[in-house]
Amino acid sequence: MLADLSPLIAATAQWLTCAYPSGGGALASALCEVQARQAVTVAAWLRYPTPMDAALVQMAGPGGSTRLDWITGADGVGAQDADEDAWRTWVDEVVASWAACLLTDPELADLAVTALAEGSHTAGTAFEFRRLTAPDEADRRAAALLRHPDLLAPVAALHQTQLMERLRPGQALIA
Known part of the structure; x- marks a missing residue:
């Protein structure tokens, strides 16, 4: 199952880290990418x-990322080669919005990770999302833009209601 969603996960995480980059060096960039x-x-x-x-x-x-690019003001920035930006077609707007919600609300992130225990993705496997749910000071510094509620608000607001409905108590993840 991981392989089925891996292009979507990779592209959407890349979009988030391009839109809200780390301000530090290589280690900060890596920590920011892991959180995304x-x-x-x-x-x-x-x-x-x-x-x-x-x-x-x-x-x-x-x-794709067209609407997200427009919302964040990244649409039409520079002349870009279509082949270089082919990954953008795998960006999922809803997933990016939900991820923005999780990055800016630690309680919601905990609730979401807990809800995964009911789904088929984690069946029989232990997953840890510590950098998302309990970031340390280095994580917070590395992802200052990525976790800034005001900066992510336009993206988070797109599909926040759907996320809240999905995480509503008693809501089954497997439909």
């Missing part, structure tokens, strides 16, 4: 909880 990837992984697993969901998004495609 963990948030996107949790969001993707919540959004696509079954093998059928993952297969459908893989077949149809997630939609």
Whole structure:
């Protein structure tokens, strides 16, 4: 299942780290990327909880980053080669929005990670999302822009209601 969503997770995490980059060096960039990837992984697993969901998004495609680029003001920035930006077609707007919600709200991130225990993605495997749910000071510094509630608010607001509905108590992840 991880392999089915890996292009979507990689592209959406890359979009987040490009839109909200780390201000530090190589270590800070790596810490920022890990946090983005963990948030996107949790969001993707919540959004696509079954093998059928993952297969459908893989077949149809997630939609791309066009609207997200427009919201963040990154649309039309420089002349870019289409081949270089092919990864942007694998960005999932809903997953990016949900990840933004998780990155800016630690309680919501804990709730989301707990909810994954009900899904098929974590069956029989232990996963840790510490950098998402309990970031230390180095994590916070590395991802200052990525975790800034005011900066992520336009992206988080896009699909926050759907995330809250998905995490509502008693809501089954496997439909």
